[in-house]
Amino acid sequence: MKKNLRISDTEWELMRVVWAQSPATAAEIIAMLTARDPTWHPKTARTLLARLVGKKALGYQPQGRAYAYTPLVSEADCVAAASESFVERVFGGSLRPMLVHLVEQQKLTPQELDELRALLAKKSPAAPKPPRKRPAP
Template sequence: MSEIPKISEAEWEVMKIVWSRTSPCTANEIVNALEGIADWKPNTVKSLITRLVKKQALGYMEERRNYRYYPLVSQDECIRSETKSFAKRIFGGALKPMLVTFLQEEKLSEDEIEELKRILEERKG
């Protein structure tokens, strides 16, 4: 199977939009959805889309005058791929030290901590 393409920071914003849709969407829909998320000119977004198509992260189907884009890679596999390279870079690949760092972060609420514990419980099953 071919590799997961490397998706840049700006491109991720576009992918997130497309992933969140159940059906292929047009460039304009993406531009609109990005309103308030990123301050890009429509042309900029189009450039990002074009690059994503080129790196085979997005596919498209022609429909009348405009295209409809859809993901060729799942968000999940992209997350996994990014996480792996992130963990590799920062922690030399060891997952646990990274988790330890995160778990010690302030930002977690009581409830979230509970849920994380529950997830760990389940894992042992």
């Protein structure tokens, strides 16, 4: 609900690991972070955890002598908010040019392209003027 929630670039990485596995203690989170990116400094991570708690993006319960953190905001909500603000900023709110750009510029594997096609096929069962259509087997 709260869109006043502003998650910065670096904070996103924290959130993603917590979303992936929660609850998680700071040590666990730091371990997961440094696993994929050794440049993470533990202190930095802890500061960010504290900030995310301050922002009400994370909550925590004491677990032993440490804290176990849990997300207070859903990943889906944040992804949606971030996506919206991104298209707004970069593409002026117009989604189509963005998709065109992504499909054109980024490299998608043929497999991913197929998945996308399938997705689109499902998405609009009745296109305005489909060249042809056939009932599913």
